[in-house]
């Protein structure tokens with residue numbers, strides 16, 4: 001049997017920190033409101049483009065795996081904040097790291113992007129179509145936020161994370177997964193990138209629409225159903241997992257999901273306090289930090305769950 005072993009991982013978090021108090025200097029908000037409603041204490045703001053963060057995370061993952069970029073045969077970048085629409089960001093990463101033998105494409109499933117990338121990359125490796133796949137989640141959300149809108153400006157941050165997946169006979173990597181999309185709820189989370197120039201005068205600020213409470217409800221429902229599906233596929237239960245690593249969009253939502261799925265206290269990875277919601281980058285950054293802190297160790301079994309605009313949703317059982 002062929003599996004997609006995670007042989008390298010890396011992250012890139014920009015050094016510049018914006019605290020809740022910094023935001024309160026120009027927005028009608030407070031550290032107390034942001035902390036209690038979201039769990040966020042600070043976020044990172046990038047001075048460089050999304051592709052630069054993607055490149056740094058990718059180089060770190062390759063270095064950790066001790067694999068030369070020329071051996072990579074596919075690069076998938078999950079992002080909804082690419083520097084350019086055409087050519088794609090994956091080709092920029094390919095050029096920058098010298099992965100001249102790789103195919104390269106971007107994937108936009110909003111905040112669910114990294115798990116989507118893992119799902120399809122794992123499938124391609126298992127099918128024998130690819131041997132070494134670099135998957136990256138990278139976002140520069142602060143570049144497109146409307147900084148006059150407190151309801152969205154306080155939630156997001158920048159960053160990137162990457163994993164190298166390699167064809168292997170070891171029974172590790174993404175062992176089972178479920179991805180889905182609830183397109184009837186497309187409108188509850190949308191960010192119009194302004195391609196329809198005929199519809200309004202594009203001034204560089206993206207009209208960001210989201211209905212927080214509706215997303216909250218659908219996210220909990222969608223993620224818990226996806227987790228249940230994955231447990232059913234594998235015959236495992238919550239007692240078999242060492243950690244839950246979910247998308248980091250709101251600490252209350254993470255706690256709610258943990259309770260609903262009966263995950264024991266202390267087994268859920270939370271780092272939203274440091275980075276806010278970095279969309280497709282939350283998952284790989286959280287994985288890196290779970291490993292750095294010893295929360296996840298080789299041999300551990302992890303459940304991951306995500307949701308994002310679309311509304312996309314997913315869960316995956318990963319053996320490290």
Ligand code: ACO
Pocket residue numbers: 028029030033034037038111150151152154155189210211212213215216248249250253277307308309
């Ligand atoms: N500071 C102070 N007050 C604020 C702020 C702010 N930054 N933002 C909103 N408020 C006010 C509102 O104006 C409202 O005031 P009112 O009662 O006088 O009308 C009050 O706070 C409550 O607003 P709600 O939107 O009802 O607050 P809620 O408790 O739902 O929290 C939040 C909003 C944090 C967005 C929550 O709904 C949530 O986390 N939802 C799910 C995740 C999500 O939507 N993430 C966004 C990205 S989506 C993704 O990651 C896929």
